[in-house]
Amino acid sequence: MIYTVTLNPSVDYVVEVEDFAVGKLNRSKSDLKLPGGKGINVSLVLKRLGTESRALGFIGGFTGFFIESFLKRENIQTDFVQVNEDTRINIKLKTGGETEINGSGPHISTEKYEEFLGKLDQLTNEDIIVFSGSIPKSLSPDVYSGLIHVCKEKGVKVVADVSGAALKSVIRAKPFLVKPNHHELGEIFKTSIETIEDAAFYGKKLVEMGVENVIISMAEKGALFINKKALYHANAPKGELKNSVGAGDSVVGGFLSAYATRKDYQEAFRMGTAAGSATAFSMELCKKEDVFTLLTQVEITHL
Numbered sequence: 480m481i482y483t484v485t486l487n488p489s490v491d492y493v494v495e496v497e498d499f500a501v502g503k504l505n506r507s508k509s510d511l512k513l514p515g516g517k518g519i520n521v522s523l524v525l526k527r528l529g530t531e532s533r534a535l536g537f538i539g540g541f542t543g544f545f546i547e548s549f550l551k552r553e554n555i556q557t558d559f560v561q562v563n564e565d566t567r568i569n570i571k572l573k574t575g576g577e578t579e580i581n582g583s584g585p586h587i588s589t590e591k592y593e594e595f596l597g598k599l600d601q602l603t604n605e606d607i608i609v610f611s612g613s614i615p616k617s618l619s620p621d622v623y624s625g626l627i628h629v630c631k632e633k634g635v636k637v638v639a640d641v642s643g644a645a646l647k648s649v650i651r652a653k654p655f656l657v658k659p660n661h662h663e664l665g666e667i668f669k670t671s672i673e674t675i676e677d678a679a680f681y682g683k684k685l686v687e688m689g690v691e692n693v694i695i696s697m698a699e700k701g702a703l704f705i706n707k708k709a710l711y712h713a714n715a716p717k718g719e720l721k722n723s724v725g726a727g728d729s730v731v732g733g734f735l736s737a738y739a740t741r742k743d744y745q746e747a748f749r750m751g752t753a754a755g756s757a758t759a760f761s762m763e764l765c766k767k768e769d770v771f772t773l774l775t776q777v778e779i780t781h782l
């Protein structure tokens with residue numbers, strides 16, 4: 480089973496405004512309310528590609544109810560801990576460019592955290608667990624490294640898609656896979672990464688530090704896959720960017736869906752890149768038919 484963990488889920492309010500003016504009344508051209516948070520997006524993409532997962536994390540209030548009902552409608556297994564405050568709402572403002580305001584999220588008490596920890600008892604060495612997204616303020620900034628140690632002791636394969644200080648501590652825990660984007664990778668090395676060569680250089684450093692597999696997503700420049708034996712670049716297919724929210728999560732979902740069935744890194748990487756682009760080219764997360772159409776346009780180059 481693949482488990483996804485979203486410590487801080489969200490309802491994503493994607494709102495399109497033409498000629499946005501600060502300090503004025505603006506009316507939306509379109510708006511959408513979607514379940515979000517990185518692990519939840521991974522579960523949604525896995526399901527669309529035919530792979531089961533169980534979504535874990537903390538949800539609360541009317542926003543939490545919206546997320547759980549949406550996942551249930553898509554027949555995704557959930558095992559969330561219910562908290563008292565509302566799950567956050569993240570604003571994704573589309574005004575030509577993409578502007579985001581991510582909320583801070585509800586308080587997680589020690590009891591609720593322990594309830595969540597108990598859910599990890601069900602994991603076995605046949606499982607994969609995905610830890611994704613920001614950490615609620617009430618939890619320790621090091622929470623992921625502790626969770627990863629618990630899972631690794633059980634022989635569970637750990638995947639992480641986190642940023643900033645959390646990414647640094649996750650790397651020290653030597654997971655199976657991390658998927659930073661090039662900005663997040665640059666941030667931890669205090670540099671700016673714009674080229675594929677730079678991304679390869681710093682990605683290799685993560686492998687030297689003990690991470691088994693690294694995917695660096697680079698938006699329209701595609702992605703890199705690096706481990707001790709391989710260094711691949713995948714081009715991103717050409718298309719009209721509609722909404723890149725969830726594109727990175729779709730890379731993780733696409734990769735794991737293919738990896739779970741074939742255990743072939745190159746094919747899994749191709750599927751991840753196609754899923755990322757299929758999401759970037761639609762207002763919502765990718766659909767299976769779009770991923771498979773784009774799959775034929777993704778070329779893998781061995782660097």
Ligand SMILES: Nc1ncnc2c1ncn2[C@@H]1O[C@H](COP(=O)(O)OP(=O)(O)O)[C@@H](O)[C@H]1O
Binds near residue numbers: 660661720723728730
């Ligand atoms: N403008 C784009 N054109 C084509 N593919 C894109 C575009 N933006 C994102 N993608 C696809 O989505 C993947 C993840 O996007 P990226 O923006 O790097 O991730 P994140 O959402 O984590 O910041 C990329 O590797 C690429 O496959």
Ligand SMILES: O=P(O)(O)OC[C@H]1O[C@](O)(COP(=O)(O)O)[C@@H](O)[C@@H]1O
Binds near residue numbers: 569
């Ligand atoms: O937990 P964070 O870092 O605040 O990110 C949450 C946001 O990330 C998303 O999961 C999208 O992530 P990506 O665009 O990186 O794939 C949104 O659904 C959500 O609003």
